[in-house]
Amino acid sequence: MPNLIESILYNGRIITLHADQPRVSALAISGGRVVALGSDDEILGLVGPTTRCEDLNGQCVIPGLTDAHIHWQRTAAALQHVDLVDVPTKAEALARVAAQAAATPAGEWVQGHGWAQGIWPDPAFPTAADLDAVAPDQPVYLSARSGHAAWANSLALKHAQIDADTPDPDGGQILRDASGAATGILLEPAAMKLVADAIPPLTTEQIAGQMQAAQQLALSLGLTGLHDFDDQTCLAALQLLRERDALRLRVVKNFNKRYLDSALDMGVRWGFGDDWLRIGGFKLFADGALGPLTALMIEPYDEQPDNFGMVVTPKAELLDLASRASAAGFPLTIHAIGDLAVRDVLDVYAQLRAQEAARGLTDLPRHRIEHVQLIHPDDVDRLAELQIIASMQPIHATSDYEVADRYWGDRVAWSYNPRLQLDRGVRVVFGS
Amino acid sequence: MPNLIESILYNGRIITLHADQPRVSALAISGGRVVALGSDDEILGLVGPTTRCEDLNGQCVIPGLTDAHIHWQRTAAALQHVDLVDVPTKAEALARVAAQAAATPAGEWVQGHGWAQGIWPDPAFPTAADLDAVAPDQPVYLSARSGHAAWANSLALKHAQIDADTPDPDGGQILRDASGAATGILLEPAAMKLVADAIPPLTTEQIAGQMQAAQQLALSLGLTGLHDFDDQTCLAALQLLRERDALRLRVVKNFNKRYLDSALDMGVRWGFGDDWLRIGGFKLFADGALGPLTALMIEPYDEQPDNFGMVVTPKAELLDLASRASAAGFPLTIHAIGDLAVRDVLDVYAQLRAQEAARGLTDLPRHRIEHVQLIHPDDVDRLAELQIIASMQPIHATSDYEVADRYWGDRVAWSYNPRLQLDRGVRVVFGS
Structure with a gap:
């Protein structure tokens, strides 16, 4: 036997x-x-x-648990960066950078995120010289927790070709000392970008290496599957791991708007791949997000009577792209956070379901709405009726509730609420 | 248990x-x-x-046997067409068309290939009226065995908007009767194209249907695997069969030059897919073929002292494309028929192997040469040295030998010869 x-x-x-x-x-x-x-x-x-x-x-x-909405390449990269969130002193921040620099070959970048000089005993901005003392041989780029400042060492400034003669970009500022030399602090994205753009893109091999480390963390938490929403460089790196029989997570790779033509040209369809790595759905954005108050609303935000949020992809374009993708065998997965965005996407899906019925499809594509953060009471039954998956992220409820209470007011009764959909028989999937 | x-x-x-x-x-x-x-x-x-x-x-x-070089979509389509090769009379040709028309819904095209009026008792060209009598409701398009003429019925001419006023295209002729009306015979590709272009492209569903029929024939012959070299519409149709668990052949899908950007953009690598259907190598053409005397030669063709054949992709471009594809994880599979084309491709592979060594690759990509029909004695050891697969088609030896003897003369000792490579330990794969 x-x-x-x-x-x-x-x-x-x-x-x-x-x-x-x-x-x-x-x-x-x-x-x-x-x-x-x-x-x-x-x-x-x-x-x-x-x-x-x-x-x-x-x-x-x-x-095994599956994270149904993650940006895996970005997550894997972030895990390699120096974590400076809530670090209470500059000395501690520098110690962490020093440790990372010691583990990084000369010439390769050290990156980090999360510092906030305001919580340090001395709230003055730190300098490139501080970093030079602990990491003279690696360019260092550290973004602030606020996202509005970055701290770089001298080697990073050199790679970015920033010196006393470099003018401030529109909408950004290079802080300077009395002699006019850059101190190492860059204010606002326009100035931060000068250094960030000097960081070379990772090779597929490097991305795969970061993912292999991140995979260990995922497995230790019981995660065995991912639905990824990053760029397609992510797919190439995942395949490299698969080729080496080193992929230990089952990954569904969704793809963004700019890749639709390439996918159709190659003749790739949903599900192509194997049990470990396969092509998922076609991702579109209907609106913005709650944080910047760009989620698309039926009624304006409380306190901002003229703000209805922002349309990212017009409804007619959503339908056009969705129809092309569906006809080629792809399910859609559309980001919708505000109640008008959710309604618009449901309208698009209603038309898509009609097209699919006209084509005689019986095995319906698994269309999804990503986030469904706020839904209007009139729309609450429609996901079930149209057999749409609600992809929700419980962590958003805890991270967003103060902003939601303030700007959505009474509407929050219909927000961050998977139970509404579960009770109607909708398939709800959770992600991070 | x-x-x-x-x-x-x-x-x-x-x-x-x-x-x-x-x-x-x-x-x-x-x-x-x-x-x-x-x-x-x-x-x-x-x-x-x-x-x-x-x-x-x-x-x-x-x-199971694997056909290592086939155009599967084209093969599957051809099996659905009326076979008119060696049909001895017009009546027999019309009987076959009638049978196919009876099995074809009104309005859908009936296609066929292989008629040759010269072998019929009456060697006059047939007419649209002959076809109208047996297939009035389906447009009919039948290419001649020579490839230089087509025979269409009235409905096909109507779809192509050909009438008495249509001028002959450059390099082609629409045969006409005494009144000036088109008879149904189109001479040379320029005229044949007028009707051929009116045939609507097949849907993915239709292509998949043709493949499912062809698959039965393949399995009955012991074929269980294919390496396909058709366009990417072929991949979409194969995936449709795979989705339905109807694919019973293991297929490696190679892709042509025009798809490289899409493949790289999507982040797809060699081997992506599963045990049944996966992405293969990147296909390029170094030269033409023996039939039209466009295979690229070190010395000119016998009887044609000025003809050295034709470069289809210049050597520098081959190397550039091959390098990009190899760096992204694809093996190359390059068409080379003449001895200079084979030499040029070996030169390209020598450089590619050096690049791969510089990248530290140990698991060498499985680069291939398609056809290797003629090799110069000085090059005969190089496939083994570079670990290149020889993809050869025994059927070409029997179909080409008269032309080869005439135009390659003594060189034929080094042509159509898998034994040369087998004896040197080269992996030889056969296809049709």
Whole structure:
């Protein structure tokens, strides 16, 4: 008999989500799939000569979790950066930069984010010289927590060709000392960009390396699947890991508007790939976001009677792009945060469903709305009616509630509310 | 015990190509793979409650064959067309068209190829009226075996908006009767194109339907794998079959020059896909072909002292495109028929291998030369040295030998010769 059981887990508390056997103590795996559930005795009876057996010592096992909305390349990169959020002193910030510099080859960039000189005992802006003392051989670029300032060392300024003669860009400022030399602080994105643009793009190999480190963190948290929304450089890096049999997360790669022509040209359709890495849906943006008050609203924001938010992709263009993508086999996944954006996207999906019915489709594409942060009471049943997936992020409820209470007022009863959709039988997926 | 053996074949003559057990009578399949080989008794001992057992009744079983160079969409379409090759009379040709028309909905095109009025008892050109009598409701377009004429019915002429007032195109002729009306015969590609361009492109669904029929023929011949060289519409149709679990051939989809930007933009790499359908190499053309004497030669063609053939892609451009593709993870597969084209491609591959070594690659991309029809004695060891696959088509030796003998003279000793490469340890793959 060939030995087909690769591994067995036993002596555990295994929650299967399988109606017939919701809790078992052991399971057997063959061909990458769970093929048997049962008691330790039952399952250990299947052991073959090369089966790997693992004693769980009573630990709990659950099915892997999937993050249904993540920017994986960006997340993996951020994990490699120096974390300066809430660092209480300049000395501590410099110590963290020094540690990262020590682990970085000379000439390669050290990046970080999160410093805020206002919380330090001495609230004066730090300088390039501070960084030069701990990282003379690596260019250093550290963005402030506010997103409105950056702190660079001398090597970074040199790479950006910033010197005493460099004029301030429109809408930005290069801080200077008494002699006119740049201090290392750049104010506002227009000035920050001068240095940020000097950072070379990562190679596919480097991106893959960052992802491999991030993957360990994801697995340690129980995450085994991702739906990615980053750029297509992300796909190339994921494939590199897949080629090397180093990809341990199951990834669905969605793609953005600017890639539709390439996808159609290549003849790629939804689902192309394998169990580990495959092409997902076509991503569009209907509106902005709550933070900058650009989410598209039916009624204006409280306190801002003239502000209805912002249309990012006009409704007619949404329908046109969505129709092309759907006809070529792609489900849509459209960002909509304000209640008017959600309504517009539902209108688009209603027309798309009519087109699909006219084509005789029975296996309906899995169209999604990303975020669904605020929905008008008149629209609350429509996701269920149109069989649209609600992709929601619980973390937004806790990060946004103060702004939502202030600018959406009574409307918040219809915001950040997956229960509304779950009760109507809508498939709700969570992400970060 | 879960039943993991899906099916068993027994009582056969099974040639395994496995060194330890070259011939057996039975095998067991699990998870889509052969997991056990042996005698009938040994293998039938593995039967589980849902195992499907098939008695081979002594039939022979071999591993599936792979056609390493095919244009699958074109092949599948051709199988749907009326075959008029060697049809001895006009009446027989019309009978075949009538049969196809009867199976074709009104308004859809009937296409065919291969007629030659010169072999008919009456060698006069046939007419649109002949076709109208058997296919009044379907536009009909039939290309001649020579490739230099087409025969269309009245509905096809109408779709092409050809009437008595239509001028002859440059380099082509619309045959006309005494009244000046088009007879239905179009001479040379320039005129044939007037009707051919009126045929609507097939939908992905239609292409997939043709492939599903062609697949049955392929499987009946023992073909289980294809390396395709058609356009990317082919990929979309293959994916449609894959989505429906209807793809029964394992397909490697190569892609042509015009798709490189889209592939790089999407971040797709070699091997993306699954066991059934995946992205292959990047296809380029170094030269033309022997038939039209455009294969690129070191010395001129016999009888044509000024003709050295034709460069299709200049060597510098080959190297540039090949470098970009290789850096993005694609192997190259370059068409080269004449001995100078083969030499140029080997030069390009030598530089590519140097680039790959500089990048530290150890798992070398599987670069190929398509056809290798003629090789200069000085180059004969170079495929082995550079680890290049020779993709050859035995059918070309039999179809081309008269032309080769005439125009290549003594050089034919180095033509159509896979043995030259096999003896040097080169991997040789065959296609049609």
